[in-house]
Amino acid sequence: xxxxxxxxxxxxxxxxxxxxxxxxxxxxxxxxxxxxxxxxxxxxxxxxxxxxxxxxxxxxxxxxxxxxxxxxxxxxxxxxxxxxxxxxxxxxxxxxxxxxxxxxxxxxxxxxxxxxxxxxxxxxxxxxxxxxxxxxxxxxxxxxxxxxxxxxxxxxxxxxxxxxxxxxxxxxxxxxxxxxxxxxxxxxxxxxxxxxxxxxxxxxxxxxxxxxxxxxxxxxxxxxxxxxxxxxxxxxxxxxxxxxxxxxxxxxxxxxxxxxxxxxxxxxxxxxxxxxxxxxxxxxxxxxxxxxxxxxxxxxxxxxxxxxxxxxxxxxxxxxxxxxxxxxxxxxxxxxxxxxxxxxxxxxxxxxxxxxxxxxxxxxxxxxxxxxxxxxxxxxxxxxxxxxxxxxxxxxxxxxxxxxxxxxxxxxxxxxxxxxxxxxxxxxxxxxxxxxxxxxxxxxxxxxxxxxxxxxxxxxxxxxxxxxxxxxxxxxxxxxxxxxxxxxxxxxxxxxxxxxxxxxxxxxxxxxxxxxxxxxxxxxxxxxxxxxxxxxxxxxxxxxxxxxxxxxxxxxxxxxxxxxxxxxxxxxxxxxxxxxxxxxxxxxxxxxxxxxxxxxxxxxxxxxxxxxxxxxxxxxxxxxxxxxxxxxxxxxxxxxxxxxxxxxxxxxxxxxxxxxxxxxxxxxxxxxxxxxxxxxxxxxxxxxxxxxxxxxxxxxxxxxxxxxxxxxxxxxxxxxxxxxxxxxxxxxxxxxxxxxxxxxxxxxxxxxxxxxxxxxxxxxxxxxxxxxxxxxxxxxxxxxxxxxxxxxxxxxxxxxxxxxxxxxxxxxxxxxxxxxxxxxxxxxxxxxxxxxxxxxxxxxxxxxxxxxxxxxxxxxxxxxxxxxxxxx
Numbered sequence: 001x002x003x004x005x006x007x008x009x010x011x012x013x014x015x016x017x018x019x020x021x022x023x024x025x026x027x028x029x030x031x032x033x034x035x036x037x038x039x040x041x042x043x044x045x046x047x048x049x050x051x052x053x054x055x056x057x058x059x060x061x062x063x064x065x066x067x068x069x070x071x072x073x074x075x076x077x078x079x080x081x082x083x084x085x086x087x088x089x090x091x092x093x094x095x096x097x098x099x100x101x102x103x104x105x106x107x108x109x110x111x112x113x114x115x116x117x118x119x120x121x122x123x124x125x126x127x128x129x130x131x132x133x134x135x136x137x138x139x140x141x142x143x144x145x146x147x148x149x150x151x152x153x154x155x156x157x158x159x160x161x162x163x164x165x166x167x168x169x170x171x172x173x174x175x176x177x178x179x180x181x182x183x184x185x186x187x188x189x190x191x192x193x194x195x196x197x198x199x200x201x202x203x204x205x206x207x208x209x210x211x212x213x214x215x216x217x218x219x220x221x222x223x224x225x226x227x228x229x230x231x232x233x234x235x236x237x238x239x240x241x242x243x244x245x246x247x248x249x250x251x252x253x254x255x256x257x258x259x260x261x262x263x264x265x266x267x268x269x270x271x272x273x274x275x276x277x278x279x280x281x282x283x284x285x286x287x288x289x290x291x292x293x294x295x296x297x298x299x300x301x302x303x304x305x306x307x308x309x310x311x312x313x314x315x316x317x318x319x320x321x322x323x324x325x326x327x328x329x330x331x332x333x334x335x336x337x338x339x340x341x342x343x344x345x346x347x348x349x350x351x352x353x354x355x356x357x358x359x360x361x362x363x364x365x366x367x368x369x370x371x372x373x374x375x376x377x378x379x380x381x382x383x384x385x386x387x388x389x390x391x392x393x394x395x396x397x398x399x400x401x402x403x404x405x406x407x408x409x410x411x412x413x414x415x416x417x418x419x420x421x422x423x424x425x426x427x428x429x430x431x432x433x434x435x436x437x438x439x440x441x442x443x444x445x446x447x448x449x450x451x452x453x454x455x456x457x458x459x460x461x462x463x464x465x466x467x468x469x470x471x472x473x474x475x476x477x478x479x480x481x482x483x484x485x486x487x488x489x490x491x492x493x494x495x496x497x498x499x500x501x502x503x504x505x506x507x508x509x510x511x512x513x514x515x516x517x518x519x520x521x522x523x524x525x526x527x528x529x530x531x532x533x534x535x536x537x538x539x540x541x542x543x544x545x546x547x548x549x550x551x552x553x554x555x556x557x558x559x560x561x562x563x564x565x566x567x568x569x570x571x572x573x574x575x576x577x578x579x580x581x582x583x584x585x586x587x588x589x590x591x592x593x594x595x596x597x598x599x600x601x602x603x604x605x606x607x608x609x610x611x612x613x614x615x616x617x618x619x620x621x622x623x624x625x626x627x628x629x630x631x632x633x634x635x636x637x638x639x640x641x642x643x644x645x646x647x648x649x650x651x652x653x654x655x656x657x658x659x660x661x662x663x664x665x666x667x668x669x670x671x672x673x674x675x676x677x678x679x680x681x682x683x684x685x686x687x688x689x690x691x692x693x694x695x696x697x698x699x700x701x702x703x704x705x706x707x708x709x710x711x712x713x714x715x716x717x718x719x720x721x722x723x724x725x726x727x728x729x730x731x732x733x734x735x736x737x738x739x740x741x742x743x744x745x746x747x748x749x750x751x752x753x754x755x756x757x758x759x760x761x762x763x764x765x766x767x768x769x770x771x772x773x774x775x776x777x778x779x780x781x782x783x784x785x786x787x788x789x790x791x792x793x794x795x796x797x798x799x800x801x802x803x804x805x806x807x808x809x810x811x812x813x814x815x816x817x818x819x820x821x822x823x824x825x826x827x828x829x830x831x832x833x834x835x836x837x838x839x840x841x842x843x844x845x846x847x848x849x850x851x852x853x854x855x856x857x858x859x860x861x862x863x864x865x866x867x868x869x870x871x872x
Contacts, residue, residue: 026051030094034088039719040086042086043085046081046739048080049079049080050077053074055079055095057069058081062087062257070083079093116148119187120140120188121187121188121189125149125212126152128208129345136270159171166819171863174477177249177326190233190234192233192254210259213255214228214421217498230254231252233393234483248483251502251507253479253502255434258427265437273508297624301373302341302377303374303409304327306323308320309580323731327460334639346578346583347572347575347585349577366393370439372404372407375512376412399432411444416447431503434503445481447500455496462486466488517625518547518635519544519640523540527638531620532641536614555601560629560723561597561604561626563596564593565594567588567615568590569620572585590694590695591610592610592692595729596721608689609688610647611691619642653755656750657684657756664796665826667827668826673765675767675794677734677736681731682731682747685688694714700716701716701718702747704746718733731749741764767794771854772864773792775790776864789817789833791828791852791854797823801818801820801856804853807850807851809846815833846869848869
């Protein structure tokens, strides 16, 4: 019997094979037999088969490819023979000619996978996803790759006698790999299009008909030593396949789609990531993002998330944070153009809830950081199929809510079984993260089973050795990163590394910035001379240029640069929420200025006033740059300047900023309608600039909803100055999960002199599960020859069918206007009427009633009546 580890443990049966001993006696017309205990070095055994009077032959089928007759002696009804038994041998005894015969299943179409030559990538696709796989193949063909799409059964027909066998796929890839006459011609990537399955059995896979078979380890009942891995298909040298020390020869990744819609959504994500083009209807970026291009400063950001220490080791251990800091230090020392953002749980206040301990502020930071975008997001700590950490800092509802479609990170997660993609009864958080059609991740190097901290850290260190080697590995794709990460000799040769799988497109290149940004002058002084000092309330002007890796000016680079200027590095102490050891980590977190400036012929200049709230101690600050010109981008940094002290002459100022507060877009009016996840939008002006440093107590940009000051939102990181000025800018912040009904919002902003202003508004939340229609009006009203109809709704990013019917007070219909409206926000654009009836004639002066009827493509509908007055 098998003892379950826990009462809720489940298993899925592939096949059941019963092996037992009994007397060797002929039964039926054909009988297989073997002796599991009879083989040993130099062993010779004698077999005696009773009831063998009618036996006509015995076959030795130990090697199925070299079946041979076994000679025997018949003594009465007993057949006997001797044979060497150094290995387990298997025999078949038979009587007469009543043999089993093959059963015709059906015709097989002509095919010739053996003739494939020169392919860079194979897409092994569920038969139901061939069209989507060809679409993905076309994206890579456009960049010069040779891509071939095949189905599993096509592979099985030629490489495993039609039997659904993982080794058939492996042998197909090995055939292509060995067929090449040079390294350049060798197959490089395998993409598996379809969710995972532990078996190729069609009856079992009826749960998910889009599944593609995966390799399962021989030990499938132990949670710590079993594994699922697509690596098996990439181990292509002779005698490779099941040893943890075997090296990957190609990059392999899986797109775990459970439907054609999921596959299509993921391919759209790849298209956006590769080229910056949205889908044809543009719906993905119709709200909250004035620049739909996927180019942006998010490509500079590496987000490191660390668990606290509960449940793993003694209370004074802090190794999740020390491991994350090791990665941060490596990036800082070798690839300092990237900004490391640390979200360490124990640096946040832990809150007790009926469901257990939680970190709501850390959870919100993770949500917002991914929504803003990052090149890489890494998590180190506990986890499972439903998310990260005992405190649930990342869960499935959060993943499903992400809409960062044009700012997609690659996730690297050193946690347990986040993406158990062969579980037929549950869709894991990792799978949802990759397959979220509106955002989430573009790819993941993540886990499918239980993993261990030590080997995880070695693999993560290997990941960072590979992923940023931009000079030597400029053309690395995700499959290359995964392959080289696992092949590193410093990664232990255990099943732990097989438990990491690449979910996503292995042929996708990461969105590395291509060129470099250099600083040349601060306040007119050459930057490479003695470090200049910038002081509180001093106006600072910085000049620089965009160049290649050796510093040559790119004169054809015309676009924008996004500089972020930081105060000195901060030392942050954790809060010891669980009574653990003290720990301190460093981080550039206090933003002095964030904005954008024009780049003309490769050169740029921007200015700002240093806020009064800086840390007055002298020390090195940091400038981070991101620049974009068309399809080219660049990044850079500098810390060769000093921040501290105060300016000698300061012009006094006691006037606070001007704030214009909106929800979602600038068409919003006080009391307007939003959905449950609106964007807070504040347009801000102050002639001296805005304070975003966050050092002064109470001097943060803040938002307060419904007067809940205890849940105040700090918005410093979400302010950005406008183009070529520090005097104006905007705050954009994605709110989420607001309750239906009326709400208030107060935003407070401080300028660099610590003068503050507040702005207040009210709004109504209507859940988008039902159509909401509010503030229906026409303007001007009364009118003579022209008016426009407006309305507010909660169906953003939908194409709305609008019908306006105008009636006389007696109920006669005099005019019908029908129009499709692409809703770019929650307030419609004006629908014009010239005051004429359906026949083009002017209608008489007086009071009329009109009805506005609005419908969505999914059938939601709402209508409202209002009055208008015509003056003729």
